[in-house]
Amino acid sequence: MPAGDTPDGPVTVQWREDLIRALADFRGRLTPDAPLGARTWFRVGGAAELLVQPADARDLALALRHIPLEVPVRVLGACSNTIIRDGGIDGVVIRLGRGFAEIAHDGNGLIAGAACLDMTVAEHAATCGLAGMEFLAGIPGALGGAVSMNAGAYGSDISTILDWVEIITRDGEALRLPGGALKFSYRHALVPQGAVVVRTRLCGQPSNTLAIRERIAQIRAAREAAQPVRARTGGSTFRNPAPDISDRKAWELIDAAGCRGLTLGGAQVSEKHCNFLLNTGNATAAELEELGEMVRLRVREHTGVTLEWEIRRIGRPLGRAAATPLCKETTA
Structure with missing residues (x-):
């Protein structure tokens, strides 16, 4: 049952109705009880209590200023590394679209919006003769x-190329931060709490366009050969352990624990790359998440290593009551 509904019909959510009225000048889209499953790479999940799709950065700032601070806010991009639980997401979900997808050549770099697909950024850099961003061709998402x-991926990460990032804070203020302010670590960046990334400047090095394109083609071919890229999946499920914990990668630990091909309902551990979960056609978010936990348990029992999720699992399970606005959503 979609968030906000009962067997007798729709329920009025007061904060939501008040917010929609307050955003009379909003130029984007506001959609109550918006289904999200079809927007994710796994094709599973419930609805957003309110989906906010701003037209541009000014629109986004307007929305953030008016969303009550006690209402949870969640930003979704391409949803390539996300499981949205079957009960949906309480509060506001922000989805950035066309107004945040511009790319411009800027000397030895690119200025790119947050909604740009990573692959598109890599290809645009090649067109501009800028090397160093090829690895983005191997990363699904925005x-x-x-x-x-x-x-x-492929020996590099965002921290090596980010010059600056523009964000809009939870109170609607626009800020530009140098890349170093995000204090990058493995698969982590210190983006201010509640802030939304809207634009970046990425640095490259002038190089031969054909050589750059050849490197992108190699990355795409390697990804195609090793990963189930045409399946309903979410990318790498678990982070590789730190070297002081294990010298084996996550997939090697999963394989050693006998989890390759393991299934639960419509969810499956990929036979091709066992650090990928698959929706074989009719999986639920609960089945995908439970299968992931089964893998973690078997790996821990077999190797002593506790794998950490890389895929985000957000929202609430089906059947669990919606949180009150004063209860911040917790995520794994």
């Missing part, structure tokens, strides 16, 4: 999410 989690 640039805002890549910055927020310091995404990386």
Whole structure:
């Protein structure tokens, strides 16, 4: 049952109705009880209590200023590394679209919006003869999410190329921060609490366009050969352990624990790359998450290593009551 509904019909959520009225000048889209599953790479999950799709940065700032501080706010990008639980997401979900997808050549770098797909950024850099961003061709998703989690692949990550980032804070203020202010670590960036990444400047090095394109083609071919890129999946499920914990990668630990091909309902551990979970066609978010926990348990029992989730699991399970606005959503 979608968030906000009962067997007798829709329920009025007062904060939501008040917010929609307050955003009379909003130029984007406001959608109550918006289904989210089809927007994710896994194709699972419930609805957003209110989906906010701003037209541009000014629109986003307007919305953030008016959203009550006690209402949870969640930003979704391309949803490539996300499981949205079957009960949906309480509060506001922000989705950045076309107004945040511009890319411009800027000397030895690119200025790119948070909604730009990582692959598009890599290809644009090649067109401009800028090397150093090829690794983005191997990362599914959008640039805002890549910055927020310091995404990386094929020997590089966002921290190596980020010059500055523009954000809009929870109170609607626009700020530009140098890359170093995010204090990057492995798959982590210190983006201010509640802030939304809207634009970045990425640095490159002038190089031969054909050589850059060849490197992108190699990355795409390697990814195609090793990963189930045409399946309903969410990218790497678990982070690789730190070297002082294990010298084996996550997939090696999963394989050693006998989890390759393991299934639960419509969810499956990929046969091709066992650090990927798959929706084989009719999986629920609960099945995907439970299967992931089964893998973690088996790996811990077999190797003594506790794998940490890389995929975000957000929202609430089906059947669990919606949180009150005073209860901040917790995430794993």
